[in-house]
Structure formats: C-alpha cells, structure tokens
Amino acid sequence: MTMALAALRLITVLDPRHGLRADRWAVAILLVGCGTGTGYIGYIYDGEPPGVRLAYMVLAAYLTVCSVTDVQTCTVYDILQIPAAAAGAALCFCRPVTEQSGMGLILFGLLQYLVFMRLYGPGDVMAFQICALYLAAAGGDILTMLLHMAAAFTTLGAVQAVRGNINKKGNLKIPVPFLPYIAWGLLWFL
Numbered sequence: 001m002t003m004a005l006a007a008l009r010l011i012t013v014l015d016p017r018h019g020l021r022a023d024r025w026a027v028a029i030l031l032v033g034c035g036t037g038t039g040y041i042g043y044i045y046d047g048e049p050p051g052v053r054l055a056y057m058v059l060a061a062y063l064t065v066c067s068v069t070d071v072q073t074c075t076v077y078d079i080l081q082i083p084a085a086a087a088g089a090a091l092c093f094c095r096p097v098t099e100q101s102g103m104g105l106i107l108f109g110l111l112q113y114l115v116f117m118r119l120y121g122p123g124d125v126m127a128f129q130i131c132a133l134y135l136a137a138a139g140g141d142i143l144t145m146l147l148h149m150a151a152a153f154t155t156l157g158a159v160q161a162v163r164g165n166i167n168k169k170g171n172l173k174i175p176v177p178f179l180p181y182i183a184w185g186l187l188w189f190l
Contacts (some may be wrong), residue, residue: 001034003061008068011077019073026068033064033183040187051094058087059134063183066127070177076123081130088133095137104142108132116149120178127182135189144189151185152178 012018020026037060041053062084066076097105109132112125132145156178160166165173 001030001038003057004030004034004064004068007061007065007080010079011065011069014079015077019075020069021072023072025071029068029071029180030064033067034060036060036187037064040190044190049094052091055087055091055094055137056134058083059130062130063127063179063186066123067177067180067183070123070179074175074177076121076127076179078123078126081123081126084130085126085133088130088137091137092133097136098139098141100141101136101139104140104145105132105136107142108145124178124182127179131182131186134186138190140189148182148185148189151188152181155184156181 008020012020037057041056041060062080066080069075069077069080092105109129112128116128117125128145128149131148132140135144135148156176157166159181160172160176165176167173
C-alpha cells in the first residue's frame with residue numbers, strides 16, 4: 001500500500017493536471033489491489049528470498065496504481081512502467097527462465113507491438129509486456145501469456161456486454177479503462 005500511495009503522490013507532484021481524486025473507487029481499487037497482492041505474495045511466495053517478494057510487491061503496486069489512473073483519467077503513466085519492468089526483468093534473471101519461456105516472451109512482445117498495438121493503447125501493451133515478464137519468471141510460456149490476454153478480453157467483453165456497451169460489430173460503444181481487466185486476469189496465471 002505504501003508503494004502505491006507513494007506512486008500516486010509522485011504523479012500528483014509531476015503532473016499538475018493529473019485529475020486524480022481520492023474517491024470511493026480509488027480507495028476500493030487500492031484496498032483490493034494491494035490487499036490481493038499482499039495476500040498472494042504472503043501465501044504463494046512464503047520462504048522465497050526477499051528480492052522475489054519485493055518484485056511481486058512492485059508488480060502489485062504497479063497494477064493497482066495504473067488501474068486507479070486508468071479508471072479516473074484514462075491515462076497510464078510511463079514513469080510507472082520503469083520500476084515494474086525493471087523488477088520483472090530482475091526476477092527473470094534471478095530465476096532460471098526456460099528457453100520456452102524466453103522465446104514466448106520475445107514472440108509475445110512482437111505480437112503486442114506489431115499486431116495488438118492497433119487494438120488498444122500503448123499503456124495496455126506495456127502492461128501486458130510487464131505481466132509477461134512475471135509470467136515468464138514463473139515458468140509461463142507464450143500460451144500462458146496469450147491465455148492471460150484472452151482472460152482479460154473475455155472479462156472485459158462479459159462485463160461490457162452486461163452493461164450494453166458493445167455495438168453490433170463487437171466493438172465498445174464507449175471506451176473503458178482496460179488496466180483493471182489486465183490486472184484481474186493476471187491473478188489466474190501467476
């Protein structure tokens with residue numbers, strides 16, 4: 001929670017027109033995101049070296065803060081991606097990443113930048129890339145990364161269909177923040 005609050009404070013200092021508010025949705029996202037991250041780390045990674053736990057704390061803070069900023073301002077700040085990507089890359093170096101995971105990471109990155117960049121914003125592409133780093137460090141391959149993507153899109157589609165926000169072509173009538181769906185989908189594949 002401290003990392004997430006510090007990141008949000010940094011945004012308010014660096015961007016005077018940030019548009020962030022301390023409303024009930026922001027508090028709910030912070031509590032759920034940080035609580036889920038802390039519980040997951042404590043349960044799954046008990047006994048791991050402190051560096052591994054720190055890397056997952058950075059991921060939890062990153063996804064939580066990006067979800068708040070995406071929901072409130074439809075913005076994903078590039079500065080948030082640097083520590084999350086660095087922690088994910090360090091995790092890949094700390095754990096033996098298989099050749100299959102490494103190749104999957106490269107192919108997934110190419111798919112994101114060459115194909116999927118047209119479907120959603122660069123912040124979402126980077127979020128998928130950062131999640132892919134953590135999935136590769138956990139032994140995931142390209143199938144795991146694609147399943148994470150599919151879970152995020154399926155959840156987005158289901159929620160938006162219930163809300164009546166999908167047109168006849170299958171596109172969203174009104175764009176919505178995608179980062180919360182990416183974060184939610186990742187829980188099932190770590």
